Amino acid sequence: MNDTTNNLPASSGAALMEKIVSLCKRRGFIYPSSEIYGGINGFWDYGPLGSELKRNVKELWWRDMVLERDDVVGLEATIIMHPKIWKASGHVDTFADMMRECPLTKKRVRADQVEPQSGVIYRWSGAESHASPFKCEKPFAVLLRKGEHPDTARKKAREYYAHGTIDAETGRWKDLELTGETTATAADSVDFHPESGAQLTEARPFNLMFKTFVGASEPAEEAYLRPETAQAIFTQFKNVLETSRQRTPFGIAQIGKAFRNEVTPRNYTFRSREFEQMEVEFFIKPDEVVEAISGKVARASEISNPPSAIANPRSDWGWEAWHKYWVEERIAFYEGIGLPRHSLVEYWQKAEELAHYARATVDILYRFPFSKRNDGGELMGEELEGIAARSDFDLSQHERHSGKPMGVFDEDLRAAWTALPKEKQDALWKRYYENRKKYLVKAGATGDEAHKEATEDANGLPKGQYIPHVIEPSAGVDRLILALICNAYSEVTETDEKGRSETRVILKFHPRVAPIKAGVMPLLKNKPALVKKAMEIRDLLRPWINVFYDDGGSIGRRYARQDEAGTPFCVTVDFETLGEKPELLDTVTVRHRDDGRQERVKISELLNWLMPRVR
């Protein structure tokens, strides 16, 4: 529903999201997890319609990325893996948000999300007790908001100094005297906890991985729930290579759950703590290898000239071409499941935004109703997918950390190398050496070590050995589901003969993703011949497409229910089907969701009529 998401005034984004959340609950797309126990922040369940929608999206992705290609194979790895993987990937050390803590309540807030507050700051340099030999010289401050009495602040300070240092049971903390009280004015300060008002600690990193413990030993072995599916692909790269008859360029695909202990889950299912990813790691030859084999690396001007050229991979493609190829492929995928091009943004990360190992990253954004707007009032979009050119960083890291070789042997390279002129060999050797050395130094090797290892690596080229580079199209399933629902959401207002108008919802899903492909209904429930024929049609279609049989209520209400579920077609058995008009015997009415248009289709042709429209 691009009209709504794109053209409504900015203020209505929240109102629209409220309608969507309510519809999702009411129609069984999405429920809060554990709702009868008050829910659990950042976790969402998919109901009957939602789980079918999600199944369709995952199946279409898998078909597109794996089954209909010769050069991508699947993998399904575990969520809990060896903890060293997350050391190698950098997640143990750097997958963290900066957090500040309330010294009073120990509650944490994200350093970049503290709400600005104004008031009077009360500060103390410490506290002491006369009844016992207690003296504390840590400073403490609390924000006194308008209308609060200064004693509120002092009470908090005494609690702070007493906590954990003096036994609260004995009451001795009541003797505490605060020392060095001063006050100051705060305007829009982000240094105080929004609830307690206490001054926050300095920001410290807070790792976002969920930790768990594996095995029965004491002490238990720590492990993590994977924060992304990608690393499993890298760690199984050699196993897949050796068992799948694939060679670079080729990809490994995986769909699966990942977990991030987000400090502030938000925007409905968009940023949740448990989510599903669809990722391909597409392994390619380094540019030096492409050049050795093909004589050159395709220049930018050749890659998409004519524009259709990008759809046809060539052996002289380097990483830039493959990266561009995947950006185009992925945008085409989104368009193919109903997200129009203008609802998407192709965002090329700027040099300063790139992860240190990435050579280029394109984010594909969808203009969600809750997205920020730019100065022109246009929704700027939120990330559905990132397509990163990650160089050989990941495989190299796992090679270093596991001690297992992660390179490939490439007969084409070995054969081509021998035929190269000496100066070409030297130039390619040198470039490969420099790239390896740059990585090794970044990874923490000393200059000498890096020189030695990079030399060994480059010496592999004549033997046909190298570490593949990788292009990673990585999409979030739940975000895509939410985008599809937002995009499909539309309202129609109808006025009946008595002049009463009613607004109802139509979910205009692309038929390929729609949870139910066809509603099947007898015109009347109490006519056995209609019911019998309708059930026959249900049974005819059901082995091939998801159908919903409905005989409850007026036909108009039934159509409206299917519109709200996003069902693209309704098939109705009426008296004409039974031969009331002989020429219409054994035909049915097919009603189109989006415009209410109806047409007659022969039952014998119905499956063939529907199949190409819903696949």
Add this chain to the structure above:
Amino acid sequence: MNDTTNNLPASSGAALMEKIVSLCKRRGFIYPSSEIYGGINGFWDYGPLGSELKRNVKELWWRDMVLERDDVVGLEATIIMHPKIWKASGHVDTFADMMRECPLTKKRVRADQVEPQSGVIYRWSGAESHASPFKCEKPFAVLLRKGEHPDTARKKAREYYAHGTIDAETGRWKDLELTGETTATAADSVDFHPESGAQLTEARPFNLMFKTFVGASEPAEEAYLRPETAQAIFTQFKNVLETSRQRTPFGIAQIGKAFRNEVTPRNYTFRSREFEQMEVEFFIKPDEVVEAISGKVARASEISNPPSAIANPRSDWGWEAWHKYWVEERIAFYEGIGLPRHSLVEYWQKAEELAHYARATVDILYRFPFSKRNDGGELMGEELEGIAARSDFDLSQHERHSGKPMGVFDEDLRAAWTALPKEKQDALWKRYYENRKKYLVKAGATGDEAHKEATEDANGLPKGQYIPHVIEPSAGVDRLILALICNAYSEVTETDEKGRSETRVILKFHPRVAPIKAGVMPLLKNKPALVKKAMEIRDLLRPWINVFYDDGGSIGRRYARQDEAGTPFCVTVDFETLGEKPELLDTVTVRHRDDGRQERVKISELLNWLMPRVR
């Protein structure tokens, strides 16, 4: 391969499993998780062929259980849920193995799996030090195995008494004197740790749920990785009921990961720590409600007389009929994907084996090569699926723990009740009351509370209110995958013209589950016309079935590779396809995996020929 699993001598089970494990690794069905880091015990990944096999099995289950039925809908809930759910389900309190700990190394072993050991037991009543005021009077014992010197035992004892009580750094523990040494003989004792030899502690429960921490607060909120998917269905029961237009009897299906921190993962993927379940909770009317509405509950003699009667649900079915129905449905499912009836065991749990809430449970076992054998030498089988009649236990527990009503309103019951004679009303009321009271007392209510609540519950009947009962068919995906591989595994020995014989593997998967449905190959790689035609056929089939294009090596080798992958059909483009014999123009050779039989099929009919054979 039933010959092998059923008829080979008992000793060959392990050898067969070794071959299967090796094949699974070599062909990309199953890899150890995190293998390059030394693996992680109890976790397994699925490779390219394994992930397709698994996808097929899950899709077939979903089709059978959800899409092709009107009375089951889907759900996809999160793995991390509100921790109170596991209190309500009983998992926090009772989902535990009894474990014994080595007091020396703190390593734990399952109490029922300690290996019997023999030797001399050395016991001490305590230890004391003269150099420091240390005295310990805890007893300690260690088993001295044949050939070990008594000082080995004494050294362990001193380590035990010193550990944590005296600073090892200072060396003072060397002063320790053991007191009260006695010896005794042990024969096949299960009281000593298999590695350290130290006497194990008393058995204590060890909870099998994986624990994690959610949110950024300090202290963190504990949560669990779900140990089963079932509870999510119960907690979302009301949401699904209210949004899906379903009424009892109806089911909710879910496929998803579950996690159990098994003390001893074993039998390859059979007992692993991360696994996938396929579960339906099928909600039915309590027998009293069936009787109120239908006048009676179908007797056992009516349920399966004639035998086909069990396939056609009736409104007078009580829990016994529904339970039997699901047992039959599930066995039919397994037969339909290629597990022959004789490879399965339908095991009815004995009264003393039933969980306290279960009225009946049937386990469907598969005769794995690693299964134990009975006195007749027959493999006894291991559980693939359990089908339990769980009464109204689960919904009742969640009602008690969440404080949210979990019952349904049933207009049919309300209407029927009014028409019942008084004595019938009283009898049904009384039976419902007694059942509810029995549950409530078990759940911990006092007699008075139980009486009060059960009265309220039974008073709901005239208003059409009750808590549904449930039948739960719960299957393990990974176990089923392993059963399918074991069942498919077979070997064929062929002798070539030079008299050399070679044994190779054929995986005789049912075509419905086979990862690849058809291999497509040109007879020769270096004939462009053959290659072109073969690729056209690949592209013709690929939108509908998973195909594998292969042009590498001799046609015999390519067939053998597909046999090993379990591909039921190979389609070969040869010179006759191109018109060498005009009458065979545009036909291909289709080769059958299991018997090598070949037949000619027109390309124009190929898809229609294949589809019914692989779906």
